[in-house]
Amino acid sequence: MSSSDIAFVFSPDLDFSLPDFADLGNEGQAGTGNVHVFDGARASRALGLFQEGYPERNPNIIAPVAATQEDLAHGLCPKYLAALADPAIAPALIAEIIEVPAAAGASLEALDQVLLTPMRLAAGGTLDAVRIVLDPKRDSPIAINLGGGYHHGHYDRGQGFCVYNDIAIAAALAEREYGIRRVLSVDVDAHQGNGTATFFGGRSDRAHLDLYNEDIWPGDDDAWAATRWPVGLPSGTKGAAYLAVLEASLDLALGEFEPELILYNAGTDTLDVDLLGGLCLTLADIRARDALVLAKAAERGVPLVAVPSGGYSDSSHIALSGLLEVASRPRTLS
Numbered sequence: 575m576s577s578s579d580i581a582f583v584f585s586p587d588l589d590f591s592l593p594d595f596a597d598l599g600n601e602g603q604a605g606t607g608n609v610h611v612f613d614g615a616r617a618s619r620a621l622g623l624f625q626e627g628y629p630e631r632n633p634n635i636i637a638p639v640a641a642t643q644e645d646l647a648h649g650l651c652p653k654y655l656a657a658l659a660d661p662a663i664a665p666a667l668i669a670e671i672i673e674v675p676a677a678a679g680a681s682l683e684a685l686d687q688v689l690l691t692p693m694r695l696a697a698g699g700t701l702d703a704v705r706i707v708l709d710p711k712r713d714s715p716i717a718i719n720l721g722g723g724y725h726h727g728h729y730d731r732g733q734g735f736c737v738y739n740d741i742a743i744a745a746a747l748a749e750r751e752y753g754i755r756r757v758l759s760v761d762v763d764a765h766q767g768n769g770t771a772t773f774f775g776g777r778s779d780r781a782h783l784d785l786y787n788e789d790i791w792p793g794d795d796d797a798w799a800a801t802r803w804p805v806g807l808p809s810g811t812k813g814a815a816y817l818a819v820l821e822a823s824l825d826l827a828l829g830e831f832e833p834e835l836i837l838y839n840a841g842t843d844t845l846d847v848d849l850l851g852g853l854c855l856t857l858a859d860i861r862a863r864d865a866l867v868l869a870k871a872a873e874r875g876v877p878l879v880a881v882p883s884g885g886y887s888d889s890s891h892i893a894l895s896g897l898l899e900v901a902s903r904p905r906t907l908s
């Protein structure tokens with residue numbers, strides 16, 4: 575296998591920037607400026623950095639196709655999707671999900687353009703990545719979608735900047751289109767993947783392994799109960815301790831569950847300089863983490879789709895470019 579077997583799902587349209595909501599018809603509100611600490615250009619910046627550093631590597635770069643309403647309806651509540659399409663209800667709903675109160679005064683049309691459209695593209699990218707790794711005609715066991723990882727999205731509501739839970743609809747697609755019976759979610763974003771947990775809980779064909787900072791939001795007890803391997807870590811956890819726990823947890827989950835597909839939610843808000851994550855991993859630690867997860871999947875021959883999820887620092891794109899580097903390392907034929 576060569577590095578050209580690795581697929582990156584990417585389009586510049588995965589980038590988004592939240593505008594000043596005063597410009598979107600929210601009269602009387604002061605401009606909110608940079609309302610969220612998330613780097614909306616992370617996908618482009620990460621890919622650019624990777625290509626600059628490793629010009630000799632040649633991953634397949636595949637443009638995502640936006641998730642359709644039908645794709646979303648396979649995993650999400652019809653009433654929730656209808657509310658997101660209703661101009662009278664949706665702006666307030668979206669404002670709550672993205673935690674930007676001023677967005678409630680914007681029109682649905684404007685919010686759809688700046689926010690929901692890029693999010694549907696990111697969600698579609700996760701579906702595309704699943705189709706790539708499961709396509710029997712390809713030999714692409716790893717695909718990285720440079721958008722997505724909306725792990726706080728629930729069946730009937732969004733939360734924490736997550737409108738559509740792409741991991742959940744991707745698992746549903748793997749089962750529906752490819753007959754995949756056991757899907758393992760490996761979620762290492764610093765925040766508890768509570769949305770994904772509730773989708774995956776109570777089922778024999780889904781399992782959720784979650785390594786997260788237990789001292790920060792959301793602290794969701796229902797999600798904890800729905801998670802097959804919940805691993806809460808204290809704030810300040812450093813790389814060595816983190817990696818040891820991750821390796822033991824992965825060995826346990828892979829051994830017990832024997833997944834046919836891994837959906838890897840590779841949040842970079844575990845970085846020590848992150849504004850929200852509270853963990854203390856260096857860039858090298860995050861690269862070691864990603865290498866460990868990908869190696870464990872490869873050892874067992876399990877296809878893996880990775881998504882970037884959260885990251886709230888100006889170095890988030892550097893950490894994400896590390897995942898691209900790890901995924902595209904040349905492999906020897908065996």
Ligand SMILES: [Zn+2]
Pocket residue numbers: 763764765841843883884885
């Ligand atoms: Zn996070």
